[in-house]
Each structure stands twice: as C-alpha cells, then as structure tokens.
Amino acid sequence: MHANHLFPDLPHDFPGQNVDLAPDNAPVWMRRLMNRIEEGHLRNPLAGAEVTGTTDAEKQAAVLMLFAGSATSFDLPNDASVLLTHRSPTMRSHSGQIAFPGGRIDPEDINAVDCAFREAWEETGLDRRTATPLAQLDEVHIRATGYPVYPVLGHWHSPSxxxxxxxxxxxxxxxxxxxxxxxxxxxxxxxxxxxxxxAFRVADYVIWGFTGGLLSAIIDQAGWAHDWDTDRIYDLENTLARSRNNERLR
Incomplete structure (x- = not known):
C-alpha cells in the first residue's frame, strides 16, 4: 500500500533517487561508527545469531536503520533517535515485534538502498530526500527464515x-x-x-531478535554504550508478556 493512498498530504516516493551511499556526509557524532564499519568491525553484526540460508534473489530483503540527530554536534546529541515501527499483531510473520522499516527487495528496486527507502515510505511515509544513506552492512540471515537481509544505515538530516x-x-x-x-x-x-x-525496553515495548541485535551492535561499535548487566538472562516469553508488544513466540 502506498503512502499517499491514506495520507494524501505526504509526498510521493522518488524511486531510483538517493540510492548511492555517501559515507562522507555522516555527521561527526556518527564518524566513529562509520570508521568501525569501514574497518570491518560490523562485517558480521549478528555474529553467532544468524544462520546460513538461501541466496534466492526473490527472497532478499533490506531494512533502513535511520538515525536522526543534530549534524553539528561532536558528541551524541540530545535529540539523537532511531526510526522504529511496531509490526501489527495480525501479521503472519514477526507479528508484534519492534522492527526497522523494511521488506522484500522488488525487481524494480535498483539496489538495497532503493528498497529500504521504498519500504520506509510505504510503512511510514518517509520522504527519502530528507535522509542520507551512509553504509550498507553485509547481509544477515534471519534465523526464522534463512532469508538474507541487507541493513542500510542512514542519517535523517531533515526529519519529515x-x-x-x-x-x-x-x-x-x-x-x-x-x-x-x-x-x-x-x-x-x-x-x-x-x-x-x-534486548531493549523503550515506551513499554521490548526490542529483541534481529532488530535488538543490530541496535546493540551499532551502539557498541559507535562507542555510545555504557556498562550494563549482560550476565542475567531474562525469560523472553515472560518479558514479552509484560510488554506492549502483543507478541507470541512460535
């Protein structure tokens, strides 16, 4: 479903535009992260969690990890944020999960960046012209399906x-x-x-799995993390039951 069908005031998407990575345009507070990516520290962002799966071109996907925050700040700015969605509990797959905007790569998509922006527009109405694609991480195979997913990192320089x-x-x-x-x-x-x-708790939701793992890797490699308790393991089913996710494990 296209954004302008439900929200006519939102802009149309611009397929094929803004699909080239521009790492040099990253804000200063994201530069360490960009350096770590360039050095290969995020080559395998979910090491130990992913599985070897299909490379079927018809079942590849992309997600948009879109970070906003003042471009003039040298340190992590107070307004720094990341765009997330709560998947409808009626969805057949990954229902109730917190996720990055994203979905399957269509034949019309020029590349994974084009797909990530198109999916973000379809799900949230994002105007791709307000964001800069910075990097594309290596594919990660989702444990539940084995399908490859390409995470695209971006900076939302002019939030829309x-x-x-x-x-x-x-x-x-x-x-x-x-x-x-x-x-x-x-x-x-x-x-x-x-x-x-x-995993993370935010707004009474629990972010875990693919999204939680990617966020954790990004935060750690960017140098934004503080020490936290990694020794205690909380039961996922009980944790989700006390959240807003409305999510059942299968």
Whole structure:
C-alpha cells in the first residue's frame, strides 16, 4: 500500500533517487561508527545469531536503520533517535515485534538502498530526500527464515512527518531516543530455548531478535554504550508478556 493512498498530504516516493551511499556526509557524532564499519568491525553484526540460508534473489530483503540527530554536534546529541515501527499483531510473520522499516527487495528496486527507502515510505511515509544513506552492512540471515537481509544505515538530516500508513503492517511508528536505548536500566539479555540475545525496553515495548541485535551492535561499535548487566538472562516469553508488544513466540 502506498503512502499517499491514506495520507494524501505526504509526498510521493522518488524511486531510483538517493540510492548511492555517501559515507562522507555522516555527521561527526556518527564518524566513529562509520570508521568501525569501514574497518570491518560490523562485517558480521549478528555474529553467532544468524544462520546460513538461501541466496534466492526473490527472497532478499533490506531494512533502513535511520538515525536522526543534530549534524553539528561532536558528541551524541540530545535529540539523537532511531526510526522504529511496531509490526501489527495480525501479521503472519514477526507479528508484534519492534522492527526497522523494511521488506522484500522488488525487481524494480535498483539496489538495497532503493528498497529500504521504498519500504520506509510505504510503512511510514518517509520522504527519502530528507535522509542520507551512509553504509550498507553485509547481509544477515534471519534465523526464522534463512532469508538474507541487507541493513542500510542512514542519517535523517531533515526529519519529515511520518505516520502509520498501512495499519495491517505496522500499527505504530515512532522515534526511539538513543539516550533511552543506551540507558543501562533499559538494556537486558533475553533467552528462549537455546537462543539468547540483547534486548531493549523503550515506551513499554521490548526490542529483541534481529532488530535488538543490530541496535546493540551499532551502539557498541559507535562507542555510545555504557556498562550494563549482560550476565542475567531474562525469560523472553515472560518479558514479552509484560510488554506492549502483543507478541507470541512460535
């Protein structure tokens, strides 16, 4: 579903535009992260969590990790945030999860960046002209499906209005403040069966799995992290039951 069908005041997407990475345009407070990516420290951002899966071109996907914050700040700015969605509990896959905007790469998409921006527009109404694509991380295979997902990192230099565009896909769109995410009180390790991984609490939601792992890797490599308790493992099912996720494990 396209953004302008439900919100006619939101701009149309601009497919094929703004699809080239521009790492030199990263704000100063993201430069350490960019250097770590260039040095290969995020070559495998979910090491130990992903699986070897299909490389079927028809089942590749991309997500947009879009960070906002003052471009003039040398340190992590007070207004730093990341764009997230809450997937509708009625979705067939990953229902109730907090996720980055994203989805399957279409044949019409020029590359993963084009896909990530298109999906963000379809889900949130994001105007891709207000953001700069900075880097594309190596593919990560989702444990549940084995399908490759390409994370695209961007800076939202001129935040534009966003909203729930397709309620069947996402029922909330919000900017998660980075200072809330890096607060040690909001970070935790969760486990389910043999799996365990980092998670976050924000706005009464729990961010875990693919999204939680990527956020944790980004925060750690960027040098934004504070010491937090990585020894205690919280039961994921109980943790989700006390959250707003409305999510059931399968």
């Amino acid at each position: 209005p966003v909203a729930v565009i397709s309620p069947d896909e996402a029922d909330e769109v919000f900017d998660a403040p980075l200072y809330d995410l890096i607060n040690p009180d909001n970070r935790l390790m969760v486990g389910w069966r043999e799996w365990k991984g980092p």
